[in-house]
Amino acid sequence: MSEWPSYRHPVLTHKSLKLLQDKLASKDSGITELSITLDLKQTEDLITLDHDKQVFIIGDYEIKIPGSFDPSNPGCYFIHEGDIYPISVFSEDTNMYYKLVPTKHGRPILRISATQMHKKPFLDFIERRRPRGLILDAGTGLGYSAILVSEYANQVTTVEWDYNVIEVAAHNPHSWKLFESENITLLNEDITELIKTFDDNSFDNIIHDGGMPKSSGQFFSQAHANELYRVLKPRGHVYFYLPKKGLKTGRDFGLEQIKRMIKSGFKTQIRDVEGSYAYFVKK
Ligand SMILES: C[S@@+](CC[C@H](N)C(=O)[O-])C[C@H]1O[C@@H](n2cnc3c(N)ncnc32)[C@H](O)[C@@H]1O
Numbered sequence: 001m002s003e004w005p006s007y008r009h010p011v012l013t014h015k016s017l018k019l020l021q022d023k024l025a026s027k028d029s030g031i032t033e034l035s036i037t038l039d040l041k042q043t044e045d046l047i048t049l050d051h052d053k054q055v056f057i058i059g060d061y062e063i064k065i066p067g068s069f070d071p072s073n074p075g076c077y078f079i080h081e082g083d084i085y086p087i088s089v090f091s092e093d094t095n096m097y098y099k100l101v102p103t104k105h106g107r108p109i110l111r112i113s114a115t116q117m118h119k120k121p122f123l124d125f126i127e128r129r130r131p132r133g134l135i136l137d138a139g140t141g142l143g144y145s146a147i148l149v150s151e152y153a154n155q156v157t158t159v160e161w162d163y164n165v166i167e168v169a170a171h172n173p174h175s176w177k178l179f180e181s182e183n184i185t186l187l188n189e190d191i192t193e194l195i196k197t198f199d200d201n202s203f204d205n206i207i208h209d210g211g212m213p214k215s216s217g218q219f220f221s222q223a224h225a226n227e228l229y230r231v232l233k234p235r236g237h238v239y240f241y242l243p244k245k246g247l248k249t250g251r252d253f254g255l256e257q258i259k260r261m262i263k264s265g266f267k268t269q270i271r272d273v274e275g276s277y278a279y280f281v282k283k
Contacts, residue, residue, distance in 0.1 A: 004186055005170050006179035009078040010038035010045075010058055011087070013102040018071035020056050023049055039173035040076070041106030076100040076108055078171050087171045091164045096215075098164045100142075100172055107174045110142050110165065115212055117141050121275030122241050123148060126207060129279075131237065133204025138191040139216070139241075142169045143178030145207045146186075150177065153205075156184045159191040161217070192218035195227045202231045209241035213253065222260045229264040229282060238266065238280040244273070254278065 012020075016036055023034060028051045038045045038058070048057040055062040061082035069084075076087040088099035099111045110117040127148055135153045137146045140160035150156045158178070160166055166188060169175040178184060187194065191210075206228060210216035218224050228238060240261070242254035254276075258268055261280050270279040 004166065004179045006176050007078065007080075007171055008173075008176065009080050009171065011040055011171070011173050012036075012038065012077050012079070012084075013040070014071050014073060014075050014077075015102070017065060017069060017077060017084070020049070021065050021069070021071070024051060024054050024056070024065070026051075037106075040102065040108060042173060074101055076102050076172075087168060089164055089167065094162065094164065096164070098168050100168050107144070108142075108172060110168060112165070112211070112215070115215070117211055119144070119209065119241065119276075121272070122209065122239070122277045125272070125275060125277060125279070126239055129237075129239070131205035131207070131239070133233075134202065135205050135207065136198075136203045136231070137207045137209075138195075139208065139210040139219070140169070140178070140186060141165060141209070141211070142172055143175045143184075143186075145209060146184055147175070147177045147181070149205075149207065150181050150184050154183065156181075157187065157203075158184060159187045159189050159194060161188065161190040163188055190217060192221070192224045192227075195224070195231060198231045200230055201233045204233055204236050206232055206236070206238045208238055211241075212243055213245060220257050220260070222263065225257075225260040225264040225266075228261075229266060232282045234282055236282050237269075238282075240278045240280060242271075242276055242278050244276055247273070 032049045033046050035044050035046055055064050063082050077084050090097045096113045100108045101111050102108050130152050132153050135149050135156045137158035140158040146156050146158040210219035213220045245253040266280040267283050269281055
């Protein structure tokens with residue numbers, strides 16, 4: 001089990017806060033109740049509205065919606081000791097802005113500056129294949145791939161180098177299992193360095209999703225591809241997220257990475273250009 005926090009705060013979206021704002025602005029008086037989700041559509045809770053005081057109540061706390069709240073700006077908010085905070089952070093270290101963005105089906109996505117980390121086809125492919133055994137999940141993000149495979153794998157080691165991402169995930173109700181599952185170990189490291197410390201043939205399968213090349217260090221290098229080959233067991237698979245970078249301008253970045261993987265000794269079994277991924281086996 002990881003030693004990371006899972007905050008388990010109530011979480012609202014801009015839409016649910018707007019709903020509460022509208023209800024409080026209605027002509028009702030006294031106390032009413034409203035059924036609402038506080039964990040991004042996983043469960044429903046009954047919360048109390050006090051129209052006279054213009055607050056909603058969760059547990060012991062009376063919560064006022066701040067005048068600065070902008071319902072036209074999509075975002076998620078957590079509630080801590082009666083105050084409402086956006087789940088977003090700007091880091092001076094990385095010069096990037098991290099934000100949890102709600103979606104209509106409930107599970108939010110992570111936006112790092114302009115890049116939206118949205119991976120449904122890739123996750124669907126992993127789910128269909130159900131990788132088992134010991135898994136390396138390189139690039140944790142919100143932990144969706146790690147959580148998915150933890151359902152049928154023995155042990156998942158997931159590696160995220162950016163602490164800001166871990167902080168955002170810790171506030172996301174759909175990431176809670178990342179911090180609480182017995183068979184997930186979360187490490188705050190650069191995988192391209194950490195991998196050098198792993199023994200040969202350590203993993204049955206590898207999930208490899210670093211997002212965009214410009215912000216993932218040596219993730220897409222030949223040296224790292226060689227390390228992936230070394231630490232994977234024979235006949236093990238790599239699920240590799242390959243961004244569509246360059247496709248429109250005639251440079252197929254994904255194909256360049258496939259060539260690096262082949263040079264390391266891998267065989268390509270599937271490339272799905274539309275779904276942005278490839279599937280490799282160690283011969
Ligand atoms: C698209 S997200 C991963 C999404 C994740 N697979 C999921 O299902 O939620 C990519 C993550 O990889 C991380 N990353 C990029 N380069 C890395 C590196 N060299 N070492 C560790 N993590 C890295 C990024 O910070 C980012 O959070």
